Amino acid sequence: MARLAGVSTATVSRTLSRPEKVGAATRARVMQAVAATGYRLNAAARDLRQRRARAITLLAPNLANTYFSRIVAAVQEVAGAAGLRVQLLDSQVESDRLGPVGSDGRTDGILLLDGGLDPEIVRGWTVPVVMVCEWMDALGLPCVGTDNVAAMGLAVDHLADLGHRRIAWIGGPPGNVLSAARAEGFTAAMTRRGLPLRDRDRLTGDFTMASGACAAHLWAATPERATAIACASDESALGFISECDRMGLACPRDVSVAGFDDIDFSERFIPPLTTVHQPRAALGRRAAEQLIAALESGEPPPAGRQILPSRLVVRGSTRAV
Amino acid sequence: MARLAGVSTATVSRTLSRPEKVGAATRARVMQAVAATGYRLNAAARDLRQRRARAITLLAPNLANTYFSRIVAAVQEVAGAAGLRVQLLDSQVESDRLGPVGSDGRTDGILLLDGGLDPEIVRGWTVPVVMVCEWMDALGLPCVGTDNVAAMGLAVDHLADLGHRRIAWIGGPPGNVLSAARAEGFTAAMTRRGLPLRDRDRLTGDFTMASGACAAHLWAATPERATAIACASDESALGFISECDRMGLACPRDVSVAGFDDIDFSERFIPPLTTVHQPRAALGRRAAEQLIAALESGEPPPAGRQILPSRLVVRGSTRAV
DNA sequence: CCGCGATGTGCAATCGTTTACATAGTTGCC
DNA sequence: GGCAACTATGTAAACGATTGCACATCGCGG
Structure with missing residues (x-):
């Protein structure tokens, strides 16, 4: 290829990477040879060298x-x-x-x-x-x-503003930093608003729809069950609402649900999900x-x-x- | 690194890639030197050579x-x-x-x-x-x-079996091969079942929820509107149902909707979406x-x-x- | 004791570029 | 006309591994 153009490989390299450093006639010859041979620069070799x-x-x-x-x-x-x-x-x-x-x-x-x-x-x-x-x-x-802590607080405040006093929590996988921060935000907001933190209202999930659905059963079986749920993720919120529907309970008629993330489907869910938007x-x-x-x-x-x-x-x- | 172990780079290479081809004593020395220097094989160089x-x-x-x-x-x-x-x-x-x-x-x-x-x-x-x-x-x-053609036929057959005669179609982006195949499946099945193919029932979308929502308005405004909708994608089906809900129309009460793809959310949508599962x-x-x-x-x-x-x-x- | 096969290492070429440096022309200026 | 400063190109050494080949060593059978 370099031979075909009658130049050294160095010149080929220069022609391709910094054309202005090479004479017009040479450049033309090289370009023509490139076209003729279908030559492709081997990026792996260049990367190694550089x-x-x-x-x-x-x-x-x-x-x-x-x-x-x-x-x-x-x-x-x-x-x-x-x-x-x-x-x-x-x-x-x-x-x-x-x-x-x-x-x-x-x-x-x-x-x-x-x-x-x-x-x-x-x-x-x-x-x-x-x-x-x-x-x-x-x-x-x-x-x-x-700011997961503050953001979770927003959701709790919203539920509290609507008059909910018994608010349940569907968390994320234990050990995850987001789970921890959001749980902290939940707890802090509940305390700040003077709402009761009952053990039976703390459900643990793993951010998935399946875990939300699972939580729905636990929630439904709770005596004096919560009137609102704050979730650590939209998926678990959606799973929760969906499972409620299957149990004959409707959202928001029977329970208010707030999510976290604002994934694409939340806006189009029925009902559309109240949630914390993540950019x-x-x-x-x-x-x-x-x-x-x-x-x-x-x-x-x-x-x-x-x-x-x-x-x-x-x-x-x-x-x- | 090779010097530290007192061997050539060739031996280092062999020790790392085919340990059995190298003497036990040498292997030990090399391994130790590797550990001592924190040596990492440069994969880019190997890839170039190979x-x-x-x-x-x-x-x-x-x-x-x-x-x-x-x-x-x-x-x-x-x-x-x-x-x-x-x-x-x-x-x-x-x-x-x-x-x-x-x-x-x-x-x-x-x-x-x-x-x-x-x-x-x-x-x-x-x-x-x-x-x-x-x-x-x-x-x-x-x-x-x-087999997109056959699969789309399955959905249409299902709607026809339920007694629907006016079935509308929300397609995918024009020019896309999947759009074409699924549209073909729709048309073929409708013909096979002796159902009318009305122009006003053919809506074009682009696989997105937004396009499904848009189609909902067109459908609702159609005289003698279809009683069922076959969609080229789940997302457009979900968007359609969601927008119907906002217009005060319910699925499946007012319209039956079938999707295509079986994305994760379809199972948890309200109502859960009838659709063609793609593995x-x-x-x-x-x-x-x-x-x-x-x-x-x-x-x-x-x-x-x-x-x-x-x-x-x-x-x-x-x-x- | 010699030769042969097996085994373990080193040497050096190679992968396909880039690039520092050297060299050969060219130009320009005094 | 001579010297400096450019410009355009080639030479060859990297980059950091892999690998064919040569060579040395060893054990062993004849």
């Missing part, structure tokens, strides 16, 4: 989760615009293959959406890491997220920008948590007692 | 779409087990950067979920390609999918296996379409007239 991967890795627990799709799309969009590929890894499925990920030269940076990883593994990574949504207390990693695309975008800026500047991304605003969206699943 | 990328690329239109998440997760799972990474690309967002993707040495194969790409671009790729769900008539590429995880898994088998054997994946079974799931959104 010691960069031109790729970032997105590490999330359970990729099948709807919640992540918007974030993934936003990340891919920002990364693509910067000429970086996005590699996907499921931190649950691949849990034992995670060690080399951040130091095998095939990624320039990591977007970590799972706060439950072994800190030692993360510490072993040599590339910059930015966390999204979740965080890890053990490591002072930069993180882009929302998922913005979270993904911001985190990706942060990481990419760090890669380009060579400096580590600014540590500390960066909070994007979330807000309560009142729809039809909640009403006054 | 002329493989150890990665496959998943190319889908609109990654934010819920429909894909299950497929992506399944692909990632299979690929991960085979030691391959998964790279994500949005074929819409990245449409102008698609050329080099299949021939720049950074991917070993492509899983293509978008049948709307320029065939010339796809033809230019040098790595094996397996299509999933969608297909391209212009290229004889291998494809893993379902999304199986599609992703099978396609990934096919591609990986081709990579390992060196032979191109078997051409032709591979059909996985889909079935009708009857739930609460349809009932007899």
